[in-house]
Amino acid sequence: MTQIRYRTADVDGFTIFYREAGDPEKPALLLLHGFPSSGHMFRDLIPLLADRFHLVAPDLPGFGLSEFKPRDAFTYSFDALAQVIGRFTEVIALETYALYVFDYGAPTGFRVALAHPERVTAIVSQNGNAYEEGLSKGWNPIQRYWRDRSDANRQALRELLTPASIRWQYEHGVPDTSLVSPDGSALDAWYIQRPGVDEIQLDLFGDYASNVALYPAFQAYFREHRPKLLAIWGRNDPFFLPAGAEAFRRDLPDAQVRFLDTGHFALETHAATIAEAIARFLQS
Secondary structure (H helix, E strand, C coil): CCEEEEEEEEECCCEEEEECCCCCCCCCCEEEEECCHHHHHHHHHHHHHHCCEEEEECCCCCCCCCCCCCCCCCCHHHHHHHHHHHHHHHHCCCCCCEEEEEEHHHHHHHHHHHHHHHHHHEEEEECCCHHHHHHHHHHHHHHHHHCCCHHHHHHHHHHHCCCHHHHHHHCCCCCCCCHHHHHHHHHHHHHHHCCCHHHHHHHHHHHHHHHHHHHCCCCCHHCCCCCEEEEEEEECCCCHHHHHHCCCCHHHCCEEEEEEEECCCCHHHHHHHHHHHHHHHHHC
16 A cells, blocks of 8 residues: 655745655656645545655645745745745755646746746646637636736625535536545545635736736747646536647647546546546656
């Protein structure tokens, strides 16, 4: 049975919780989760790959079991998340690694890659977007807040933080929802409901506009550095459309693109399929 270690790292005074498995001498895979989750989302994937890779799954600042500092002591932006994760890889001596990026993990990971392209050996994007055509109408309420930072528009986004909304994100687009464990969404909802976390999440909703503004820079990185890339997406994702996966081929003609008949949290139903695809991709 695979042993997963649960650790913390002091990243310049910021305590980052992470899961780690596999032989550190083997190729590394850095797993970056999204909203509203944590490294817990990789609980099924890690044991399937730990015999071949060194896997590291940190909780982003403000998420999961990583420290969440008060908003007056830390600016919750995607630039800040990427800076912490970039330093995290240095603190734990992760010199080179492939990236697995999902949802918020994509703009975080792509920023890390922009800062140190020499460290990134390959990219697996599981519903991790870098193209405007990948954004669905599900983003409309958040885009409204980008355009008008009124308190009314900010408060309207609280609906996305409710347990019912989080569960909906897990189940939408899944043909057989009995395959989706209730544990992941329940844990996410518990983390989100801690005092102060709601305002952090609303700040990040507002800052997501900075990710869209960086899409041209991410795309230029793809063209210049030509990372190996596998886009493996739940095709029924209510937030990130299949067109976003297909668009990678515009800048990386050799990118592998694969769709699964599931929703946003594809690992909940297709962990074994995704693990097999990653192993073939990274070992080819």
